[in-house]
Amino acid sequence: MWSVIKGRWTSPGLELRMNVKNYVRFEFSSMPENVSFARSCVGAFAAQLDCTLEDIEEIKLVVSEAVSNSIIHGYNGSTDGKIEVMASIFDNGSLEIIVKDFGRGIENVEQAMEPTYSSDSSRMGLGFTFMRSFMDEMDVISEPGQGTSVRMLRFFPSQNHQAMA
Numbered sequence: 105m106w107s108v109i110k111g112r113w114t115s116p117g118l119e120l121r122m123n124v125k126n127y128v129r130f131e132f133s134s135m136p137e138n139v140s141f142a143r144s145c146v147g148a149f150a151a152q153l154d155c156t157l158e159d160i161e162e163i164k165l166v167v168s169e170a171v172s173n174s175i176i177h178g179y180n181g182s183t184d185g186k187i188e189v190m191a192s193i194f195d196n197g198s199l200e201i202i203v204k205d206f207g208r209g210i211e212n213v214e215q216a217m218e219p220t221y222s223s224d225s226s227r228m229g230l231g232f233t234f235m236r237s238f239m240d241e242m243d244v245i246s247e248p249g250q251g252t253s254v255r256m257l258r259f260f261p262s263q264n265h266q267a268m269a
């Protein structure tokens with residue numbers, strides 16, 4: 105399943121430049137208590153990168169937003185859904201995060217990603233906007249009735265990379 109998602113963006117050229125150095129993958133039930141579990145796990149994983157505490161806070165925030173969306177919208181608050189998270193560090197200093205649910209999916213992804221759009225009038229509609237602004241790349245793959253997968257990528261150039269640039 106992951107290879108399909110990764111296949112969408114991994115062109116042969118990109119693969120050459122980006123070998124996976126380390127990864128974690130975990131799944132959990134769609135209980136609100138697990139939002140903090142997922143954000144802490146990915147934050148701890150990202151700490152291996154050459155990044156600041158502020159960067160880690162931003163990574164935790166985007167994970168919270170994506171996982172909360174799966175719980176609130178994907179599973180409509182039901183706690184027996186499954187959420188998968190995969191985080192990978194590539195040898196060029198990129199961090200990729202994929203958050204996947206098997207919930208109700210999104211009818212119109214373009215509309216859902218518009219700043220301040222929400223299907224729930226009591227919400228701000230800013231989750232995707234935060235994800236997009238804190239990460240360098242973001243794609244959403246969703247199929248109504250099948251689920252949603254959010255892939256985010258952020259590049260953390262190491263001091264060595266910066267010195268060479």
Ligand SMILES: Nc1ncnc2c1ncn2[C@@H]1O[C@H](COP(=O)(O)OP(=O)(O)OP(=O)(O)O)[C@@H](O)[C@H]1O
Pocket residue numbers: 169173174175177178179205207208209210216217221222223224227228229230231232233252
């Ligand atoms: N995993 C998901 N499954 C189904 N629908 C989703 C999912 N993620 C997002 N959506 C849809 O996309 C819309 C926009 O999401 P976004 O996170 O930007 O805003 P929000 O969750 O409505 O509000 P906020 O994040 O500010 O609390 C949601 O209102 C919802 O309709």
Ligand SMILES: [Mg+2]
Pocket residue numbers: 169172173230231232
């Ligand atoms: Mg949201």
